[in-house]
Amino acid sequence: MPGDSPRVFPVDEFVKEELYPGYRQAFGSQPFVAGPVRPFSSRDNERYWLRDSLHFSEGMVPASIATLDDAQTWGAQLGAEIVGVPPTRGSVNRLAGTHVYIGTIDVDTQWQVQARAARFGAYVSPVLADFGSYWTMRAGELQAAYEHFDNLDLSVMTVPELWAALRDAYAFHRRAWFIHFEVMYVLTANYLAFYALAEEIGLSGSQVSSFLSGQQTFYSRTDEELWRLAGLAKSLGLEAALTTGSASDMRARVRALPHGASWTASFDSFLAAYGQRLEETCRIDTPSWAEDPSPALYSIGAFLAKPAGFDFHAARAAAVAERDAQIEAARRAVNGENLARFNAALASNQAANFAWWNEEHNYLIDRRAAIPVRRATLELGARLAADGQITDPTDMFYLFKPELFAVMAQDAGASWAELRAMVPDRRAYFEYWRERGPSLPPMLGTIPDTVPDPIMIEVFGLSGRFLETMRGETPADGPAGAAVTEVRGFPAAKGVVEGVARVITTVGDLHLVEPGEILVCGGTTTEWTPAFGIIAACVCDTGGSLTHAAIVSREYGIPCVVGTAIATRVVKTGDRVRVDGRAGTVTVMAP
Amino acid sequence: MTDVVDLGDIRGADAGQVGPKMARLGQLAADGWRVPDGYAVTAAALDGWLPAPARAELARLFTGPATGHRDAGHRELAERAARARALVESQPLPAQLQDAVAAAHARLAARTGRQDALRVAVRSSAVSEDGHAASFAGQYETYLGVSGVDDVLRHVRKCWASGFSAHALSYRRRFGGPGPAGTEPVRVHDLAVGVLELVDARSAGVAFTLDPVTGDRGVCVVEGNWGFGESVVNGHVTPDHWTVDRAAGQVRTARVGTKLTWAAVNPASGRVGLSPLPDDLVGAACLTDDEVRYICERATAIEAAAGGVPQDVEWTVARGLPFPDSVYFLQHRPETTWSASRGSSSETGAESGSVTIPAPATGEPAFDPVRYALRNVFKVPGT
Numbered sequence: 009m010p011g012d013s014p015r016v017f018p019v020d021e022f023v024k025e026e027l028y029p030g031y032r033q034a035f036g037s038q039p040f041v042a043g044p045v046r047p048f049s050s051r052d053n054e055r056y057w058l059r060d061s062l063h064f065s066e067g068m069v070p071a072s073i074a075t076l077d078d079a080q081t082w083g084a085q086l087g088a089e090i091v092g093v094p095p096t097r098g099s100v101n102r103l104a105g106t107h108v109y110i111g112t113i114d115v116d117t118q119w120q121v122q123a124r125a126a127r128f129g130a131y132v133s134p135v136l137a138d139f140g141s142y143w144t145m146r147a148g149e150l151q152a153a154y155e156h157f158d159n160l161d162l163s164v165m166t167v168p169e170l171w172a173a174l175r176d177a178y179a180f181h182r183r184a185w186f187i188h189f190e191v192m193y194v195l196t197a198n199y200l201a202f203y204a205l206a207e208e209i210g211l212s213g214s215q216v217s218s219f220l221s222g223q224q225t226f227y228s229r230t231d232e233e234l235w236r237l238a239g240l241a242k243s244l245g246l247e248a249a250l251t252t253g254s255a256s257d258m259r260a261r262v263r264a265l266p267h268g269a270s271w272t273a274s275f276d277s278f279l280a281a282y283g284q285r286l287e288e289t290c291r292i293d294t295p296s297w298a299e300d301p302s303p304a305l306y307s308i309g310a311f312l313a314k315p316a317g318f319d320f321h322a323a324r325a326a327a328v329a330e331r332d333a334q335i336e337a338a339r340r341a342v343n344g345e346n347l348a349r350f351n352a353a354l355a356s357n358q359a360a361n362f363a364w365w366n367e368e369h370n371y372l373i374d375r376r377a378a379i380p381v382r383r384a385t386l387e388l389g390a391r392l393a394a395d396g397q398i399t400d401p402t403d404m405f406y407l408f409k410p411e412l413f414a415v416m417a418q419d420a421g422a423s424w425a426e427l428r429a430m431v432p433d434r435r436a437y438f439e440y441w442r443e444r445g446p447s448l449p450p451m452l453g454t455i456p457d458t459v460p461d462p463i464m465i466e467v468f469g470l471s472g473r474f475l476e477t478m479r480g481e482t483p484a485d486g487p488a489g490a491a492v493t494e495v496r497g498f499p500a501a502k503g504v505v506e507g508v509a510r511v512i513t514t515v516g517d518l519h520l521v522e523p524g525e526i527l528v529c530g531g532t533t534t535e536w537t538p539a540f541g542i543i544a545a546c547v548c549d550t551g552g553s554l555t556h557a558a559i560v561s562r563e564y565g566i567p568c569v570v571g572t573a574i575a576t577r578v579v580k581t582g583d584r585v586r587v588d589g590r591a592g593t594v595t596v597m598a599p
Numbered sequence: 600m601t602d603v604v605d606l607g608d609i610r611g612a613d614a615g616q617v618g619p620k621m622a623r624l625g626q627l628a629a630d631g632w633r634v635p636d637g638y639a640v641t642a643a644a645l646d647g648w649l650p651a652p653a654r655a656e657l658a659r660l661f662t663g664p665a666t667g668h669r670d671a672g673h674r675e676l677a678e679r680a681a682r683a684r685a686l687v688e689s690q691p692l693p694a695q696l697q698d699a700v701a702a703a704h705a706r707l708a709a710r711t712g713r714q715d716a717l718r719v720a721v722r723s724s725a726v727s728e729d730g731h732a733a734s735f736a737g738q739y740e741t742y743l744g745v746s747g748v749d750d751v752l753r754h755v756r757k758c759w760a761s762g763f764s765a766h767a768l769s770y771r772r773r774f775g776g777p778g779p780a781g782t783e784p785v786r787v788h789d790l791a792v793g794v795l796e797l798v799d800a801r802s803a804g805v806a807f808t809l810d811p812v813t814g815d816r817g818v819c820v821v822e823g824n825w826g827f828g829e830s831v832v833n834g835h836v837t838p839d840h841w842t843v844d845r846a847a848g849q850v851r852t853a854r855v856g857t858k859l860t861w862a863a864v865n866p867a868s869g870r871v872g873l874s875p876l877p878d879d880l881v882g883a884a885c886l887t888d889d890e891v892r893y894i895c896e897r898a899t900a901i902e903a904a905a906g907g908v909p910q911d912v913e914w915t916v917a918r919g920l921p922f923p924d925s926v927y928f929l930q931h932r933p934e935t936t937w938s939a940s941r942g943s944s945s946e947t948g949a950e951s952g953s954v955t956i957p958a959p960a961t962g963e964p965a966f967d968p969v970r971y972a973l974r975n976v977f978k979v980p981g982t
Contacts (some may be wrong), residue, residue, distance in 0.1 A: 094973065130677055197976065201968040204976050344822075346837065356968050462976055
């Protein structure tokens with residue numbers, strides 16, 4: 009709507025002075041590059057804010073706000089500074105209640121853009137020249153830290169020792185997130201250069217991530233192991249126990265069956281190797297798989313429930329063959345100098361592959377970096393609860409890191425009694441906002457025509473079309489015009505299917521998905537991956553070519569459309585829909 | 600051979616002193632081709648250039664215990680490279696060499712009749728550059744539009760220092776050659792520098808005496824853009840593209856490229872840089888059919904003079920001169936050498952054997968993701 013006044017979704021309803029009841033951030037309490045996590049203020053109406061349901065679907069407890077601060081806020085800002093990303097100083101976060109919105113800090117003067125561009129060239133060139141060694145070094149650093157933290161016997165530590173371990177865990181968490189963004193900006197630039205080159209030489213940029221698919225990652229190995237465990241269960245006659253009943257007592261029920269103990273032994277060794285993952289990034293209030301294996305059991309059940317079965321190896325081989333065929337077709341379509349450029353860009357991206365790293369780093373950073381914080385927090389919480397300082401070990405999740413640090417350091421004015429008293433209100437506050445989560449608007453503030461940060465476009469899906477769709481939205485009542493029957497998005501994985509839609513707004517409801525259904529959701533993360541073995545197609549409100557759903561759909565060979573902005577509100581569970589993953593359309597069929 | 604040699608005194612056999620690029624250009628001039636006039640500072644003159652304290656400092660930078668290791672941090676490598684470059688650029692050339700350059704420059708100004716208005720290109724000319732598989736192509740800099748002796752001297756030092764970029768050092772670490780861990784840490788390269796009159800380019804590009812994609816030797820291929828040739832050899836544009844039937848001497852196919860930028864003289868600085876192509880030139884072919892046929896005919900003659908080995912040739916059409924006097928040849932190389940070096944310098948080897956496009960001599964690898972991202976993704980002006 010060029011010429012119209014800018015579209016604003018007011019933040020006013022969420023404007024607050026306090027982050028949580030009884031917690032106001034002290035000025036300068038965090039040494040930030042550009043700005044810490046804050047509540048909305050009325051000035052935030054002037055900028056755009058995207059709900060990050062991609063990473064954080066359920067809201068943040070106070071303790072997880074410290075880990076969020078380290079990650080998407082501080083980590084991104086420092087990474088963008090160090091790497092010298094020209095158009096952006098990284099991301100910045102606001103909370104609506106307990107829910108995370110992400111914005112970017114645009115670089116808006118030419119001098120800064122030029123200075124950053126010079127830094128960017130000097131920094132990124134040597135990294136891309138030998139990405140293998142570079143990442144091996146970073147991954148080695150992370151693994152060494154996990155070895156240290158995993159081997160700490162917290163149960164024998166004194167309270168001062170536990171507090172030191174917690175401080176170590178926070179320091180490591182922050183470091184891990186700096187590595188995350190340092191590497192991510194480098195790889196994204198490599199990928200986006202290939203993307204732009206593809207467009208320039210007459211290929212489609214949307215093909216580029218398929219050229220890079222089919223790589224073995226830690227998560228694809230996890231899925232393969234789950235698939236093997238499903239096969240083992242089938243051969244041992246344990247299918248029924250794994251596909252019915254609740255996950256919470258499933259393990260006990262399986263163990264009681266004939267052969268059940270041998271299967272659970274295999275399952276336990278799987279958890280020892282693959283269980284160090286939290287349900288959501290930064291969410292130290294969620295258990296790891298090792299603590300609560302329900303998500304893994306659900307995945308196994310999903311593999312068993314697929315009527316035709318699912319052949320992991322065949323899907324992989326097909327994905328690799330499809331990738332190679334696409335590369336060959338592209339090579340035939342370009343020639344001369346452009347072929348040399350294509351080959352060089354492909355080689356650079358094969359050596360420093362965002363699509364591969366996206367999954368690999370989820371295991372090494374996103375889902376794991378907060379586990380040492382969680383373990384030390386809970387153990388310390390158990391001692392404090394035994395001493396009567398708090399009521400329950402999980403009360404620790406409802407204390408902000410600066411509050412905990414102040415009281416542990418016995419700062420003047422910090423008292424356990426005061427903190428303890430606030431916990432019930434904060435628990436209620438979290439629950440209140442958790443309920444409201446699914447109804448929060450996907451964007452707040454002023455919707456721009458375009459965003460300059462390419463990472464927001466490719467990872468979060470803020471394409472021009474997405475923004476245009478958002479500008480056409482009425483803030484409260486869903487899409488303008490009730491009779492929308494087609495939504496458009498980014499064509500993330502090719503193929504056309506028709507099927508019954510299942511609209512899911514939180515990963516906790518993933519077990520509702522039936523085999524053969526079309527998953528319609530805000531966005532997916534690693535925790536959603538098991539569903540890809542049973543669904544017929546995937547449709548997301550958010551996302552671009554580099555998002556999880558796009559990458560995983562290609563690996564599983566199902567059509568996928570992302571960045572539709574409104575699919576979860578246009579499509580209803582039970583609707584018959586047609587997904588065209590090449591055209592990027594989702595059509596609601598006449599009943 | 601003296602430290603500084605006029606182009607008229609350079610022959611093909613002098614490659615060991617002035618690098619194959621300048622040697623071939625000298626031979627072309629001697630054979631009566633229109634080439635830009637100039638002179639070369641020999642590799643030997645520059646080899647003995649750095650004073651002992653600077654050599655010691657370079658040795659310290661690249662042989663310390665931290666960087667002696669293969670996995671030395673990239674950031675540290677970049678920092679050390681930057682310090683090495685700054686150090687090298689700051690060292691004055693020996694007075695005797697400065698005098699020799701000044702004298703050669705004065706002779707060139709007189710020969711061209713341009714005197715103080717003379718503008719030149721200062722080009723790195725690696726002695727080992729063309730002959731090796733991992734040829735360090737694109738590791739050295741070229742500076743266009745330099746004027747005045749002081750500026751020339753400064754850019755001679757910059758050319759030599761460009762061998763110390765982190766990129767070049769990292770490239771050497773991967774593909775061999777004396778590097779930070781080598782036995783000869785200071786003398787990282789054998790580099791001559793060519794100083795050539797800057798031809799006021801209307802259009803420029805390359806010509807191949809075979810189809811570089813299919814290997815068809817029945818055709819010549821010409822690619823070009825408006826302005827200086829850097830936009831073509833560095834891959835900034837999809838150039839205009841012609842194939843010419845060698846036997847018939849007729850243009851067989853003509854395709855106008857998507858040319859949105861060109862390399863042109865910035866009126867403010869006098870230097871050549873990339874800028875948006877003026878609207879009236881976008882979509883217009885940069886050569887007439889007569890010019891295309893003439894370039895192919897001349898390239899074919901160069902191939903014959905080179906013993907029938909397929910060649911790629913850089914050409915420039917000068918502004919304000921009558922055709923065909925307007926057509927200059929800047930350099931040529933055996934095409935097969937480049938085919939082989941492309942294949943073996945590839946990281947994956949995936950494209951070996953199938954790609955025969957020559958890499959630019961003084962530009963970048965076929966695709967530099969960093970430069971491309973700055974230009975086409977982040978859209979940073981001037982990149």
